[in-house]
Amino acid sequence: MCRTLLRLPFTILLSLFGFSAAQADELLSYKWQGVDRTAILHVPKGLEGQPAPVVIVMYGSGDKAANFQKNSGADVVADSENFITLYPEAIDGAWNIRAKRPVINGEPVDDVGFFRTMLDDLVNRNIADEKRIYATGFSFGALMSYTLACSLPDRIAAIAPVASAMNESQVENCKPGHPKPVMMINGTSDDVQLYDGYIRSFGRLTSVPETTEYWRRINSCTGVGVTPLPHLNPHDLTRASLFQWSGCAPGKAVQLYRIENGGHCWPRLASANNETEDEPRFGGCSNDIEATEEAWKFFKQFRVD
Template structure:
């Protein structure tokens, strides 16, 4: 019962963290102004790699920006980071969790919104269309799973974090392409249980079950596990890197299993007191943004074949 209540009440959040305020840009989609924040390295122009960062439930964009170091990675490596904002604070990632448009004018189409956002970034000469990546955490991780199913042909790689799949998502998932995947989850996540959970409207699959779903699609028969060295000897958590091998589909699938980690993104940053216990606690085993970019950087969409 406790697992059900935390799943339903929180669905599915990362803890708000005070962040830097920035005036967002907007564009109209479905008759509604949709907001996003664009972080660009200073003094650079022209199409660049873009990471789309999807926030958690009711998490302000500024708080999500502050919860990882992707902006710093962007400044050092010359990429852009885009932070779209969900309507009503949550992503419309599945038909089991619809989000109404303002004024009872139908339902939010967030897959269409992300598609339209990519079109705008490309038309504005911000994004290299072959090097657009998505990373989402918690509720944003659920949206990232949906994008892996619904629009992988537009994304060079996808990283759903601290989030398994909803069973309904898996049942409706027939991807036109298997995008490279980086998955990260903590085994002691108290909000979005690593072991899965039941809610009135749906079943949350466990993280191992979610990974097995994608392993079957890739038809992989091999597995490599490597325990990563500890960054801080006093950190009670540990990171295990899992990679699938001998796959019929060559796109990589990588998993960071954070043993003892909770419902937050690992970082080397010193722990605030409130990060030690809520949601299972934050791990200091890996720097999430750096691992994401290390995975994303060499990947691009395959070139279209001549007709």
């Protein structure tokens, strides 16, 4: 199959995506499997012309890259901490984590090939630091981050999936496994990607404890400790604790932010804008951590071996 790489020679103003027009983002485009695959590249001011860390940020099923760029708050952290954010677009709003869907021209979508082509381009253009490329994602985007850790171990230095454990087929496809730093954020009352997993027609989602045990074993960790986090919003019905595994292989780590009563969401810090009374129900969104901030604190410790 002929797969030709293209890059659009223009930038997309941030105002198109609901941001200030003070800076411009680049719309990347690559011809892959006969269609144009795109991604939004955000380079903070001052990082132009030099290789920098890149955090891939992937949305959940049915969303769009521009929408998640705005709602995740990741660019604010990137601008403060001097790393690049990359927001890929999925085919039909879905990542290929089920092996046979979605489909392009009768073939399963090759998301892994698209990501490798895109990352190779950014490294060759002296934009991405090849040793410091990381992946995070929400829900099915979280599942895709597990796939990248297993499929591109030479490119991805660490991952931080939010609101999903691994599915069973990913565990099988990842054997014998690639040691990789992993930080997870999961709510115990998530009614979409259940904390205790599920079995459905397309396969089994493992539980969060099963997934952490998988990475504990792959990373050769031997112990675990837990730290309750400060509760910042009195109206927030969730509580967050950080589980940190110890004795891991050099350069490896496993962490879990367990959100009691936490639902299917991307946690954001408490602010004047979200301190309204939460409904008396399970499935709240934690205001005790900022997902991207915690991911970056974790990421910046690690490089590709």
